[in-house]
Amino acid sequence: MSFKENKIDMPSPVCLINNTEDGGLRICQEALDILDQITQPVVVVAVVGLYRTGKSYLMNRLAGKRKGFALGSTIESKTKGIWMWCVPHPHIEDHTLVLLDTEGLGDVDKGDEKHDVWIFCLAVLLSSTVVYNSLGVIDNMALEKLQYVTKLTEHINVTSDAVGGEEAYSKSTEFMHVFPSFVWTVRDFTLDLDGKPITADQYLESALTLKQGNTDNVVKYNKTRSSLRDFFAVRKCFVFERPGSTKQMKKMEELMDDDLDESFVQQSEAFCTYIYTNSKPKTMRGGLGVTGRMLATLAQTYVEAISSGQVPSLDNAVESLTWIHNSRAVQEAVEFYHCEMTKKVQFPTETQQELSDIHAGVEKEAISIFIKGSFNDQNQEYQRDLVKCLKKEYEEFVKRNMEESRKACGSIISRVFCPLEEAVKEGTYMQPGGYTEYCSALEEAVQQYRSEKGHGPMLEEVLSNYLAEKSAVGGNILAADRSLSEAEQKTEEEKRQKEALEQQNRQLEEQKKFQEQLIQDQKKSHEEHIEQLKKKMEEERKRSEEQFRRTQQALHQEQIRLMQEGFWKKSAEMQEQIDKLTKEIKRKKKKRWYQRI
Template sequence: MASEIHMPGPVCLIENSDQQLVANQEALEILSAIKQPVVVVAIVGLYRTGKSYLMNKLAGKQNGFSLGSTVQSHTKGIWMWCVPHPQKPGHTLVLLDTEGLEDIEKGDNQNDCWIFALSVLLSSTFIYNSIRTINQQAMGQLHYVTELSNLIKSKSSPEQSNLDDSATFVGFFPTFVWTLRDFHLDLEVNGKPVTADEYLENALGLKTGTDEKTKSFNEPRLCIRKFFPKRRCFVFDRPAQRKYLSKLETLREEDLSDEFVEQVAECTSYIFSSSDVKTLSGGITVNGPRLQNLVLTYVNAIRSGELPCMENAVLTLAQTENSAAVQKAIKHYEEQMNQKVQLPVETLQELLDLHRPIESEAIEVFMKNSFNDVDHKFQKELGALLDAKLDAFVKKNIDVSSARCSDLLKEIYGPLEEEVKQGTFSKPGGYYLYLQRKQELGKKYNQAPGKGLQAEEMLKKYFESKEDVAETLLKTDQSLTEKEKEIEVGPIKAEAAEAANRELKEMQEKLELMMEEKERSYQEHMKQQKEKMEKEQEAMKAEQQRIISLKLQEQERLLNEGFANESRKLLQEIMDIRKIGIPCTIL
């Protein structure tokens, strides 16, 4: 159970070694064991800006993520700490702390871009941590956001989507939180007090003009506004005197600035209460194994020189989960059939009546555990497997019934066979005596319970195997004339013909029953498929409305700020979303 996972400290999730990103096996195994929904909070920012301290507070610990105490970047790659969510029972909080951006020792910032992109892709809340104020320098340091559309693909083929990247990305990008450390200014704009959020919105204001300088000014701001329409800002005073900053993780709370302690509490409270569970398109909740799969898919894409593709990640995840969903459904069917069906059952109809609700449950298990089943490939596979399982149970029922009847026939007719061998019926009148004994034993056989649907068939086959015995006794019975012997043969042949007709009719009825059952099974698949698709469409509709609502807010802001052209572009984008909908295979 996920609640049993207690990580004493962080482990590296994605190693950054020699400018190569590698997923760490130990961390992946930890994720694979978390069956609860996960809330994923990632933090990025320049090195030595106090990211790890904030993440330790979110973990509810004094230390854990390494803070370091020098001007060198301390954290390498992406580190993960999974803890029980403090405010959402049954959920796991996954904290991702990243190595500092723009470390001068690295030389090449390509890996910084990938660290930034992976943090966005994996998180449900994305924290950007910086020092002091939001100015042009701070915006310049956030140039990674302008490169996101070049680092991430929403669809595997560009021609598949007619929407602007931001329309697609908004559907899965996390909530954006900008934290400002060592903020020493008054929160004022044009001499009026403002909140931290209003300060951020003012800092994201655009300039008019078409020259390169204006474009450079507007580009990161436009990207933040388009990609992260849901955003917050928190400011922090300096936590303590400079001489104590290198020992921050050992300082008691009472040694810290009261304002700083209060500001951290406000920020962490927001993160705990407002950070959403990581979800895929259509409201699919991400748990540990799904997050593990996303990590592997994205990192492998980057290592192979490709761009991380959201559609491919979902398809890869769906392949794995849908295959597992088929196996879960089949396992449920087999377990329930073995528990509830005591073989042999007397008729095929009885077996089908027992099978029907169990098959429906199995389909339900598949529906619950599957998603994004393109062309219903896996559901068709499940249907074929369930058909095969039913056929196997029908055959097993026949085999069990046949074996039980065979044993019963030996038990009941064994003494009669022994009497024949001893010559009990090799005397005048012996033939009729044999028939009388045979009829008496037949009643005993028919009255015996638990024979199953092969009772008559096995009795018929048994009599057929003993026809030569009856014929021999008939021929050797000296009390009968030749004419009487000829008359006796007629009913025997008529009975055999009647039994053959009955067998043919029963086979036809069984075939019709199985055909009807397969049609009913198909209809059950279609019914549950329709119900699931309706739920998914409702979820997609809600997701589309959420995206449109966020974009309408941004469009109104742009219009109020006097940027009519940008506002018109965004309005057209909203109209396109309403017209064609949001692609259903995005994260």
């Protein structure tokens, strides 16, 4: 099993969400398996729009390919459901760009508006940038065809505390806070913007101007415009001239840039550059980052909700991500630790410090795997589980290292002290002057034992046990040595006891260092957990603050527009939302988030 940060470069798209025979939706396992391998953060760009408007071509451009998503050249819609293409992000290192090409809306053969609404909702829920593609111009007819945006409040559930904190926000503010950026691409554009002092963005915002009044026609006129302005904090517009003749457009996959209209190529490059540069990594509320495998869980959660007749809930999605991916992150981090330690540790290590150094390096990587794979680990519940699991794993390696060290030391002792033991059995030292010879041979054997390699950290303990076991042998030889006077024997006995005490002190010093090293290991482990957690929480805090500021800025701009259009009451209501957001941003800045650790 590989635990490295995986990135996928798919040769071609696969279906992510398919249509069932009864008009429902189902998730495709092949796409889930691909996403499951992506442990990197993802930037998700989804394209939606009426069928046969050239959505797939834009996605192929973003993938850096001419072929991929099916283009087709007939009036029939080629894309069914939602198709996915994952490629390395061209501008952001260690990120994956996930492109979602959706089924064309308004297909006359299908004629299922409810199905179209769900496709649109899924594109919004899964993406960090949603691209709406249309033909011609942005006029009232074009906006009426985008009526799906008005259905979002009925088909997506965001709880009242979704924006966080103690403040209650309006529903539109909640949506704006969690919804993706919105890019409108207008294909085969015929008006001349260059001849007027107006940009494509200004053209879009002008088209979204509201009308005064309460008549049915005015309410209908304002509905889609208000929804776009209320739900999407970031809006961008690109216009594209026709890429070439009708004949050329039927074989777009075969054409090189030199075969296309120069303005179209430049406009396409500007669009791709904007997406690469400005599309943010996919996040949930609170700045929680989403990886490829988390995106798979999101897609499953939303499709299951839709299939069961429920409204997809962002809160439920967060709960699913929390339970599934935190448990998995702990498991993968522990498995990684065990596998790497098994590969890297050669038992016994010469010292406990050597084992500790290997442990520190592997544990750091294991914590990193957990941190990257964890999601919304409130109060560090799952990280505490990881601490316990890694501690237990390390204790097992320490225990085995001690056992292997004892075996190695025992083997060395058997070999080194064998000649001495044979001499003792033969009675070589049971004669006058034999004790001196025995002590000399014993000292030589001890020195040889200590000079050998491969003892491990139990060197002195095993030696102490052996010498204690053989202590009576030395006493018997001393007592039998008639060449020594009674006073000399007493002196030698005192010397023997002193040497035994010195050996005991060596063993105690060895044990003390061993315990101190374990305490130091635990301290380093704690510091490493804290350091990596702080880094992740700081990143989430910054993303969360960015979400709030983006919403705050969008509301402020919308407030100015409402005043310019004469909607004073709505402008005043929006000020209340702005004040709440300002208060929340200040509260978050004052809050010492790191105290949660």
